[in-house]
Amino acid sequence: MDLMDQSLGQLARRIPGATRVLDAHHVDFCCAGNRTLRTAAATAGLDGDAIAAELLALQAREAQADGPDWSRATDTELVEHILTRYHAVHREQLPELIRLARRVEQVHGDREDCPHGLADHLMAMAQELESHMRKEEVVLFPMITRDQGAMARMPIGVMRGEHEEHGVALRHLVELTQNFTPPRGACTTWKALYTGLRAFRDDLIAHIHLENNVLFERFAPADVH
Structure with a gap:
C-alpha cells in the first residue's frame, strides 16, 4: 500500500524513526493516528509526498528503532x-x-x-x-x-x-x-x-x-x- 494511504498510527508502528519525522512536521500521529498521511497532510497544508519520501528513506536504510519493538x-x-x-x-x-x-x-x-x-x-x-x-x-x-x-x-x-x-x-x-x-x-x-x-x-x-x-x-x- 502507498505510504500516503496508510494511517499515521501504522506508519509510526512499522517504520523505525517515523515518529521523529512525523513530529518534526507537526503531524499528530498519537491522538489522530487513524488518519491517513494523505488526509493529514492535506488538512495541515503540508507536502505529503515529501514526508512520504522521508519515510521511504528511513525504510531504505533500515534506521535504528527507538528502543524495543x-x-x-x-x-x-x-x-x-x-x-x-x-x-x-x-x-x-x-x-x-x-x-x-x-x-x-x-x-x-x-x-x-x-x-x-x-x-x-x-x-x-x-x-x-x-x-x-x-x-x-x-x-x-x-x-x-x-x-x-x-x-x-x-x-x-x-x-x-x-x-x-x-x-x-x-x-x-x-x-x-x-x-x-x-x-x-x-x-x-x-x-x-x-x-x-x-x-x-x-x-x-x-x-x-x-x-x-x-x-x-x-x-x-x-x-x-
Missing part, C-alpha cells in the same frame, strides 16, 4: 512498560514542573513574555491526566492482563477520547511557551522549566502513541480515514 511484546509486558515508563514518570514530572512554573510567574510576572497561566494550565493537565491514568489502572489494564480484552472496546473508546483532550492541552502548552523557547534573558529556572516541559510533552506523545496505535489496536482497531 513493543508491537511484539505481550499484552502484560506492554501494560507493565506503560505503567513504569509513563504513568510513574508523569507523576514525578508534573509536580516539579508546576512548582517551577509558579516560581517563574511569581518572579517574572511583570514581563510581557512571561508565560502567564502556565502553572494553572499544568495543574489542570495533571488533574486530568491523573484521573485518566487511574481509570486505566483500575478498569482497562486489569481487563487486558486478565485476557478480557475482547470486552474492552467501550473503555478503550473513552480513553481514546480523553487522549484527544490531552492533545488539545499539549497544543495550548506549546502556545503558552512559544514552543518551549525561553526568551532572551531568561533565568536558569525558566530555561530548566522549558527543558522539562519539552521532555514531558515528548513523553506524553510517546505514551499516547503506544496506547492508541499499539495496545488499543489489538482489541479495538480504529477506523482509518
Whole structure:
C-alpha cells in the first residue's frame, strides 16, 4: 500500500524513526493516528509526498528503532512498560514542573513574555491526566492482563477520547511557551522549566502513541480515514 494511504498510527508502528519525522512536521500521529498521511497532510497544508519520501528513506536504510519493538511484546509486558515508563514518570514530572512554573510567574510576572497561566494550565493537565491514568489502572489494564480484552472496546473508546483532550492541552502548552523557547534573558529556572516541559510533552506523545496505535489496536482497531 502507498505510504500516503496508510494511517499515521501504522506508519509510526512499522517504520523505525517515523515518529521523529512525523513530529518534526507537526503531524499528530498519537491522538489522530487513524488518519491517513494523505488526509493529514492535506488538512495541515503540508507536502505529503515529501514526508512520504522521508519515510521511504528511513525504510531504505533500515534506521535504528527507538528502543524495543513493543508491537511484539505481550499484552502484560506492554501494560507493565506503560505503567513504569509513563504513568510513574508523569507523576514525578508534573509536580516539579508546576512548582517551577509558579516560581517563574511569581518572579517574572511583570514581563510581557512571561508565560502567564502556565502553572494553572499544568495543574489542570495533571488533574486530568491523573484521573485518566487511574481509570486505566483500575478498569482497562486489569481487563487486558486478565485476557478480557475482547470486552474492552467501550473503555478503550473513552480513553481514546480523553487522549484527544490531552492533545488539545499539549497544543495550548506549546502556545503558552512559544514552543518551549525561553526568551532572551531568561533565568536558569525558566530555561530548566522549558527543558522539562519539552521532555514531558515528548513523553506524553510517546505514551499516547503506544496506547492508541499499539495496545488499543489489538482489541479495538480504529477506523482509518
